[in-house]
Amino acid sequence: MSHAVADKHPSTLQGARLPRWAPYAIAAGSAVVAVGIGLAAGLDSKVQQGLIAAIIFLIGVFGSAARVEGRRQAKDRLATSLVWVAFLLAVVPLVSLVWTTVSRGLKVLDVYFLTHSMGLIADTDPGGGIYHAIVGSLEQVGLATLIAAPIGVLTAIYLVEYGRGNLARSVTFFVDVMTGIPSIVAGLFILSIMLMFDLQPFGFAGSLALAILMMPVVVRSTEEMLKLVPNELREASLALGVPKWRTILKVVLPTSIGGITTGIMLAVARIAGETAPVLLLVWGNSLINTNPFEGAQQSLPLYIYQQYANSAGSGAAYDRAWAAALTLIAFVMILNLVARGIARWKAPKTGR
């Protein structure tokens, strides 16, 4: 085969190649064939048609490349196509997720929705809003941050600036372990304490569970940031006779404050979407309760779940669930984007 090829193109060192447009043509062709098969066999689901198209595409690429270019090139093309197909396969659900949330969420999301509670509205009726959930979420997440951020940052300072020996090593290990705790287990832990003292659900209990989930994330990210601070800065400050604690407060922390803020904000974004511990500890409430230390509260993720689960398929409740989901995603995404913006803006300048 290679002989014949060499004879045809005596002036090049390359073997025969498929034309540049070949993969695209095969992709288009297989899509058409898949839709055809789908229509002929009466498959109404786009999932199946997509899968058929993907399989035909892979076989087509491999077959044609094997005929024209040889086995090794065919394998290479198959791998390339597989990677592209996998990418497209994964993009479909993720795009669908974002698209559905935005398009269905915008239906009822307006100022009224953001400023009213579910006080007088049954779960199956239209109307109502998420004001009580927003209040609850902000309070619970805020309190959790107030607890977790200082402890997390101080622990990271200990690990980076002071930590030697067994204590530091075991703290590092258990921070790793803590990162993997399922959120529902953190909820059960606080619940077992509440059972011991016979407490009724209240917002702050949720904050405690969220704080447990947040601490290891803050420790990890702060640790990374403190390690980025050049040692020359510390040495220069210590050489001027500044005590170590003032060096940390006035030199190390200000240098890394951007990264630390980013880490904390990403951790906040993570716990803002946690449902399971809130479900166990805060219960949910259709009324506005601004006191996180007494009585059941609502929170955004829990609201979404309850609108979905308690509504017996009512369209109005689903609309509210989507709108709340859109609000929650918007909140998390804005936190993420701002955090990354801060990270880029305040990045420690290394070198000149």
Place this chain on the structure above:
Amino acid sequence: MDISTKNTEAPPPAPQPNAAEQKRAARGATRPGDRIFLGLSRGSGILLLVIMAAIAGFLTYRASMAISKDEANFFTAFEWNTSLLPPKFGIAVLAFGTVVSSVIAMVIAVPVAVAIALFLTHYAPRRLSGPIAYVIDLLAAVPSIVYGLWGALVLVPNMTGLFGWLDEYLGWTGIFSWQGGAPRSMLTVGILLAIMILPIITNVSREVFRQAPQMIEEAALALGATRWEVIRMAVIPFGRSGVISASMLGLGRALGETMAVATVLSPTFDIQASLLDPGGGTFAQNIASKFSEASEIGRDALIASGLVLFVITLLVNGAARAIIARRKEYSGANA
């Protein structure tokens, strides 16, 4: 000669006070401010340890109270009747469901995530790969309840066609037979979990693949290897342990996932032979859905099942960390 002996003799006395001073300075006990600050930061480190110990202690305590009242075998019983007198409950069904849904998620997510990571590092045009990586980063932050809502209202209706298909061609295996119920089954849960953990596994794998030694890749290309051969011989062997640990992190998340499973699955307390028929349950889902009407023993029983989940995720995460630690040594030796 004289000078050199003098030089060698002179230093020894000097370091001793120096070392002692350094030790004291390192302990930070020289000034009250230092002592307070060290105390605060060490205290919060110790607080973290105390919290971990408290989690294990409290859960074990409540769990032991539940298990001592359990009339059935806690690990093998196929029922969950905590309101009976005496109560009977066991975690066999939950353990099975948790493992099955996570395994399905891993089987789907790991190859796809690796492929996407390779796509981003070795296939995609530069201009495309940056923004895509950024978006995937953001998707990792989407709350699980939103995935659950999407799974229940969008994914489930779209699964019927696929389920019919699987039943028609693979139904004879028994695993893929389908009686036509709503597709709120273990397979759907597994697919949803796969979609959820995809961004995490992709992100970590991408970092690992990006660190693959460029020189070796270029050398392979120069010898005439195709792109696939470069990846197979230079990139994947380098990134294997990284991918394994990334997968373990994803597995840890899939095992403990609560809300996405609770919204999608229609649970029953038994083991279904088929992955397509609704039924079964997972640890986390069972806690979330049984919790609100549970009696005190019921809650303790749920806490006991939570303790089992806690131990399982600890083992999985510990294994992932161990692999990462080993890789660090490996890459350090080669640096």
